[in-house]
Amino acid sequence: MDDPLEDSGAGAGAGDRRVIFGKYEMGRLLGQGMFAKVYYARDLVTSEGVAVKVIKTEQVRKEGLMEQITREISVMRLVRHRNVVQLTEVMATKTKIFLVMEYVRGGELFAKVAKGRLKEDLARKYFQQLISAIDYCHSRGVSHRDLKPENLLLDENEDLKVSDFGLSALPEQLRNDGMLHTQCGTPAYVAPEVLRKKGYDGATADIWSCGVILYVLLAGCLPFREDNVMHMYKKIFKAEYEFPPWFSADARRLISKLLMVNPSQRFTIPAIKQNPWFSKGLETPIAINELDHRDENKPESEKFSVKRSKSSPPFYNAFEFISSMSTGFDLSGMFETSRKSGSLFTSKFGAPIIMNKLESVAKKLNLKISFSNQNEYKLKMQGVSEGRKGKLSVTAEVFEVAPEVAVVELSKAAGDTLEYKKLCEEYIRPGLQEIVWSWQGEDSNR
CATH class of the missing domain: 1.10.510.10 (Transferase(Phosphotransferase) domain 1)
Structure with a gap:
């Protein structure tokens, strides 16, 4: 079988198993095009079958098709319909992009x-x-x-x-x-x-x-x-x-x-x-x-009492997510504009749950909270006392990456940088521990 892990750096499991990112066991080849191959794979947590589209970034770059790939990801995120094949996760290495999709068994x-x-x-x-x-x-x-x-x-x-x-x-x-x-x-x-x-x-x-x-x-x-x-x-x-x-x-x-x-x-x-x-x-x-989701699919709602909003948080470009959350490589050249670097973490909780937790942490730290008029998933936390460069102000914004995966970006809006780093490391970061899947640069594999 053609090896989807060849030169990918994604990592493999023991024995003959081909495992990417410690999450999916790769199987047979389902189909292929000029720059991509689609494999059957098994989710190691749920044992469910998925389809993984493996795209070679070097070939796509040479042909000037990176914009087309980013658009395809953005579109698949937008069209959440039961008669559309669903994209569930996007991952990448230095040489390959992996699109994890719903496996449709009946063929064409x-x-x-x-x-x-x-x-x-x-x-x-x-x-x-x-x-x-x-x-x-x-x-x-x-x-x-x-x-x-x-x-x-x-x-x-x-x-x-x-x-x-x-x-x-x-x-x-x-x-x-x-x-x-x-x-x-x-x-x-x-x-x-x-x-x-x-x-x-x-x-x-x-x-x-x-x-x-x-x-x-x-x-x-x-x-x-x-x-x-x-x-x-x-x-x-x-x-x-x-x-x-x-x-x-x-x-x-x-x-x-x-x-x-x-x-x-x-x-x-x-x-x-x-x-x-x-x-x-x-x-x-x-x-x-x-669709109505069953309670067992939302265990976080039992932990936090939050009324879900009808709107959705903004979409965090998949390649920006890959670039910022993965170590050892940079994909920032794949898209026109790069988001400014800040403190980032991923979460498997819904955006309303994350916002609720951010508010709770801010109140414990006696920070003044204000919300963006344009985006209900963006808030500012401001200190009440004067620092070295005025009052410290931290902005937190929640973005969607894929179903059940969110990125939270923390950034300094005003004040001293050292005070901002101390606040994040000693207070905000520990306070958010129970909703965090992975902080930037850390191994997120489970």
């Missing part, structure tokens, strides 16, 4: 379609789940831009999971005209406005791809089939295709509205949801962060 939807067309009810179920996931992505400002059956996975319950956000786009990629301009995706599934190399709306282009996918599910073949790519493009530009005789009238009407050459005439997601063919037997999936 493409494999099922390759055996022949699907029954209408089953195709409808998958299409409903696809639209639910894409609707949620669009609500978060994310356009997928590479929707196709190969990027749609099936879990053990035969439910659909959207994967591979490597070509996805966020609002900051829009140009001054409010449009996207990068030509990308798989030609047979790409909207005509994308192929024309003009500005396009990513969400509307995704709808076209969904239309092609629905056709493929019901027909077992592509609507635009040509060995010559340019001939295929000509058909796409004219939306020139034929319906097989077994397509129902309602299915034909829906696909016709999805495969409209003019983006302004194409069905929107609200229109899709009102369509009779689509709405038949509809079960509405909900976002993961809207």
Whole structure:
């Protein structure tokens, strides 16, 4: 087996076991691309299966694709939906980046379609789940831009999971005209406005791809089939295709509205949801962060009495986290701006719990507390007495890195540096001990 630990410095377990960061036992190769390989792995704590995407940083850097990788991580953090493959953890060494993701056992939807067309009810179920996931992505400002059956996975319950956000786009990629301009995706599934190399709306282009996918599910073949790519493009530009005789009238009407050459005439997601063919037997999936969690998943709530906020703390760039929390290497060159260095620690507690504990410590130290108007997960703790350089003021801010992992950044806002270090080392740090997973530079493996 190709060794994911080769030159990685991630560390291995005893015997023949390949273990990364003391947390995941690596298994068979699931798939690979030009710069990354995906392995099956086992969580050593829970024994659950996960998928680990191993990315070679040197190759990605050479090709200028680091921005694409950081965007993929940011997008996967944003789209917490049960019909989207979930990112659970990001780790790195000097040579590799490890994305730990939900393992989806059922394989690609493409494999099922390759055996022949699907029954209408089953195709409808998958299409409903696809639209639910894409609707949620669009609500978060994310356009997928590479929707196709190969990027749609099936879990053990035969439910659909959207994967591979490597070509996805966020609002900051829009140009001054409010449009996207990068030509990308798989030609047979790409909207005509994308192929024309003009500005396009990513969400509307995704709808076209969904239309092609629905056709493929019901027909077992592509609507635009040509060995010559340019001939295929000509058909796409004219939306020139034929319906097989077994397509129902309602299915034909829906696909016709999805495969409209003019983006302004194409069905929107609200229109899709009102369509009779689509709405038949509809079960509405909900976002993961809207699900009710069982009490046993939140033991910290028994320890601290805190009402959870409806909002979420800001996201701490995964590479900044890796750079600041890992010893022996620096990944700061991977992103445009680096966060100023400060006292950092990670925690497995939720942001409200952390804020509650910070307040408690500040009160014990007789520090004056004030909160940021823009961010409820940022507070300032100020001393009441004058120091060498005035009153000492410490800022604490909580960031999300991944589900159930938070980073807390402590920094001096005013006052003397030596007084700040003494306060942190002798009082704040011991006071926060029960919620801290790891301080900066310390071994966080359990």
